[in-house]
Amino acid sequence: MSNILPESLSIPAKTLSGHGASSGLLQECRRFGSRGIILHGAALEQQGRLDALMAAMPAGLSIRTLRHRGGEPTLHEVSDVILAARHHQADWIAAAGGGSIIDLAKAAAALVNAPHPPAHYHDGEPLDEPGLALIAVPTTAGTGAEATLNAVLTNEATGAKKSIRAPGMMASVVILDPGLLNGCPKTVIAASGMDALTQAIEAFTSRNATWLSDTLSLQAVHLINAHLEAVYLESGSASAGPLLTGSYLGGIALSFARLGVVHGLAHPLGALYHVPHGAVCAACLPHAIELNRQVFGAKYDILSGAVGGDLLTRIRDLMARLDMTSPFAGKPLREKDMIVAETLASGSTRANPKPITRADVEWLLARIFE
Ligand SMILES: [Fe+2]
Incomplete structure (x- = not known):
């Protein structure tokens, strides 16, 4: 008989699910502060979803949106999102996209206060500094990245593809909206x-x-x-x-x-x-x-x-x-x-x-x- 529980268990603190659940994204983000980054792909723009979200933005929020170019994320892209988050003085990072976008946001949120560049942690060094809250909204049904403690990244200089993993990388909020799969x-x-x-x-x-x-x-x-x-x-x-x-x-x-x-x-x-x-x-x-x-x-x-x-x-x-x-x-x-x-x-x-x-x-x- 296997153990009932693992030695360490970490799951998203809050999960919302159902058609239309993503319309509550900014209300959820607001709980973590007034300034944030939304990293997204094409799915959030389809059918006017991103415009609708921004039009209904709660008062007092300051948001910068970043569109991912697509493809699996690199350390250089993590650095770009970190710079954007620092420049915007972000309190949180939301990711609305497939596993690549969620992993990119997850790594940037985790590393935003880290003293070393992402390659340092990609090479296996422990990450001690707390990062920003991550809100994950998957638009594909595949990677499970919204519920994991690692981000799979490629070092474009060496070609090495592996994970950065840290206990603080779990999403604070996950939103499962099946309507976002439309058009995938x-x-x-x-x-x-x-x-x-x-x-x-x-x-x-x-x-x-x-x-x-x-x-x-x-x-x-x-x-x-x-x-x-x-x-x-x-x-x-x-x-x-x-x-x-x-x-x-x-x-x-x-x-x-x-x-x-x-x-x-x-x-x-x-x-x-x-x-x-x-x-x-x-x-x-x-x-x-x-x-x-x-x-x-x-x-x-x-x-x-x-x-x-x-x-x-x-x-x-x-x-x-x-x-x-x-x-x-x-x-x-x-x-x-x-x-x-x-x-x-x-x-x-x-x-x-x-x-x-x-x-x-x-x-x-x-x-x-x-
Ligand atoms: Fe996988």
Whole structure:
């Protein structure tokens, strides 16, 4: 029997959910002070949402909006947001966007008072100074970044993609508004949804799993499996709410149970081949399940029950229904030693239920690039 609780548990202090919940964003931000930064992507501007928010701004607020260029965040971009926050004398930072935007805002909020540049903490130095309040509003159902204690960032000078992690990085407020998924590109729905499903499965089978993470991640697997295809097929589907909830629950679970070898592989493969994170996860997931299957034990059958059939068969079927093909199949494998070394050094890999060896990583890579 696993432990009931993890040794340390941190979750967002407040979570609002439901259609239209994002209209309360500025009221929530105001609780943390009168001056703030809103970092956003295209989704918040669609259908006039950003204009409507700003038009209904509560009296006395001073807000600077920053639009992210898109793509996965870099240390340089974190520095830019920190400078903007310091210049504006911000009390809080809100992020309305996908996982990249939330991670960018999360890192900037955490590091705004830090004495060293972001690269210092990206290299693993502890972060002691408290930062600003973070308000997270996801506009994709995928990364669970709104509920985690880390921000995945790339050092553009070295190409290294890894996390900054600190206890103070948890969002103070999360707003889950399924209407914000409307208009999200289908390829993003598919890839981010497969990331969420991978995270839920890896958290459920992690060697750090507890009763609490099992409960949350199994519900996440159930919700994502049941609702991802409907959201992919129809923008505005009623399944958007359950899918967003599944992603959020998976994020909470992984924040303390951690993940597995798929996420260990995902950072070096994604950075080297410039493939979006969710697409990397989807390409690796079936092979990692095969590798881990014996060690999963009864959890394989529990996961199969949650998806309504054999787990591996269902995942392959779902990927076909989402029109996902591997971005690696048939490609030459480059820099194998680097990929193996980074995968073995990853905290995600260390949480994998089967102890991962170099031979295991090579076995996975051979199949992923087959
Ligand atoms: Fe992920």
